Amino acid sequence: MRPEEEEEAAETLVEAALRVLSTPDPFDKARLGDSVATRWLRGAIPRPYDPSAHLTVPDRPARLADVKLVSPGLMPKLGKAGSLRSRQAIVHSLAHTESWAIDLSWDIIARFGKQESMPREFFTDFVKVAQDEGRHFTLLASRLEELGSFYGALPAHDGLWDSATATSKDLLARLAVEHCVHEARGLDVMPTTISRFRSGGDDKTADLLENVVYPEEITHCAAGVRWFKFLCLRSRNSPIREIEVGEGEMGYEEDAEVVQKFHEIVRNHFRGPLKPPFNKDARKAAGFGPKWYEPLAFEEASQE
Numbered sequence: 052m053r054p055e056e057e058e059e060a061a062e063t064l065v066e067a068a069l070r071v072l073s074t075p076d077p078f079d080k081a082r083l084g085d086s087v088a089t090r091w092l093r094g095a096i097p098r099p100y101d102p103s104a105h106l107t108v109p110d111r112p113a114r115l116a117d118v119k120l121v122s123p124g125l126m127p128k129l130g131k132a133g134s135l136r137s138r139q140a141i142v143h144s145l146a147h148t149e150s151w152a153i154d155l156s157w158d159i160i161a162r163f164g165k166q167e168s169m170p171r172e173f174f175t176d177f178v179k180v181a182q183d184e185g186r187h188f189t190l191l192a193s194r195l196e197e198l199g200s201f202y203g204a205l206p207a208h209d210g211l212w213d214s215a216t217a218t219s220k221d222l223l224a225r226l227a228v229e230h231c232v233h234e235a236r237g238l239d240v241m242p243t244t245i246s247r248f249r250s251g252g253d254d255k256t257a258d259l260l261e262n263v264v265y266p267e268e269i270t271h272c273a274a275g276v277r278w279f280k281f282l283c284l285r286s287r288n289s290p291i292r293e294i295e296v297g298e299g300e301m302g303y304e305e306d307a308e309v310v311q312k313f314h315e316i317v318r319n320h321f322r323g324p325l326k327p328p329f330n331k332d333a334r335k336a337a338g339f340g341p342k343w344y345e346p347l348a349f350e351e352a353s354q355e
Contacts, residue, residue: 063099063100063104064096064098064099065100065161066106067087068087069109070087071083072109072113073109075113075114077202078189080185081186081188084156084184088178088182091174092175099171100164108158110216111212111216118202119206121207121208126208131251132247133247133251134251135198137251138248138253138256139200139205141248142198142200146188151212152271153181153188154212155184155211156180156181157181159222160177160181167282173281176277179270194259211233214233217320218320221320223316226278226282227275228320230279231343232317232321232325234271235339235344239333241260269333276337276338279309279313280338310342314346329348
């Protein structure tokens with residue numbers, strides 16, 4: 052066995068996650084993440100972390116400087132996919148989001164897995180999410196080139212990482228804001244985005260979004276919901292039943308308390324109301340019904 056192979060065989064998942072986070076090129080990051088995920092899922096990385104190791108997670112992952120960053124309020128309008136320029140802009144925006152989603156997935160593993168003594172299933176869920184996000188980025192970047200552009204050709208913003216920074220000390224907040232607010236918002240708008248590409252005559256992009264990205268993003272939101280519920284129940288020393296990610300209705304007293312905790316965290320960590328209309332079917336498939344999100348839209352709006 053070569054020395055580098057011996058080093059890989061001995062590393063933990065958290066150590067591998069830190070290698071991904073320290074890789075600046077998003078294409079290399081996606082490839083390395085896919086390799087790490089495959090090794091973990093096959094059992095070639097046996098340990099999630101070393102309890103005796105004290106590893107530093109970077110405040111910000113390594114990123115290339117060739118994407119021009121602007122504040123969210125200064126982003127050019129993307130349009131409605133009726134023109135080639137608009138389709139390029141939308142796919143570029145989606146690819147940029149996925150590039151950050153790769154980092155977010157490995158960051159939650161490295162930052163919170165050991166710190167919160169999470170079970171092995173937590174690591175596996177977010178390894179799968181990370182692998183999906185890397186594939187989404189690669190596919191969208193490739194599609195962008197087919198459309199005559201490339202990743203980095205257009206400006207982008209880093210709002211997703213701003214939220215990650217704001218929730219870097221609190222796993223419940225990270226799960227609530229990134230997975231149950233931002234990622235769920237992506238589910239809300241995706242059907243319209245798909246429809247616009249079809250109306251613009253771009254069935255290839257529409258098929259990629261509808262058949263690959265959209266259904267997998269539902270499972271990513273579901274992972275956030277599942278582990279949010281898990282943490283809430285564990286914090287009260289409640290018996291932790293197996294949480295089904297497809298639950299739509301709250302059938303237990305504990306669940307009402309979980310929803311109340313979700314409302315509290317979102318109000319503290321997310322600015323403004325949630326934006327309807329909501330994709331209720333996709334959100335239900337991810338494991339949370341209207342009681343989770345409708346009060347955060349209407350209660351806040353009624354106070355204006």
